[in-house]
Amino acid sequence: MQSWLSILILFVLGAGFGAFNVAISQLLGPKVVTPEKQAPYECGVPPVGDARERQSVKFYLVAMVFLLFDIEVAFLYPWAMALRDLGWTGFVQVVTFMAILAIGYIYIWRKGVLDWGPDEVRARMAARARKVSDGTRTAA
DSSP states (O other): OHHHHHHHHHHHHHHHHHHHHHHHHHHHSOOOOOHHHHSOOBTTBOOOSOTTOOOOHHHHHHHHHHHHHHHHHHHHHHHHHTHHHHHHHHHHHHHHHHHHHHHHHHHHHHHTTTOOSOHHHHHHHHHHHHHHHHTSSOOO
């Protein structure tokens, strides 16, 4: 029962702190409304265009790749905590996991998912890579 009481006290303190800050900002905050204060704020840059314009598919691909590689950390943390209990078997499993992730990273890198430059620059880089792989040109 003592552990639940501690959690309850923590919850009450957190909710009370939030409510206190909102109440104080309502009481002490400025009351003058201006058009500039009512405008949406986007990182200090005035908003331009429609918020519902189409995004490039590359944006979504990079977001999904970020999520996939970010989630790997969620798998590595428990492994790091239980490293001594898992022994060599756990070590081999995580090395295999990391190797699969590295292969996936190299694959998406080679496919150009991480290329955000203009199409002309990417085409020049691809042509240069083909020349290097054919042996007609050196890498430097």
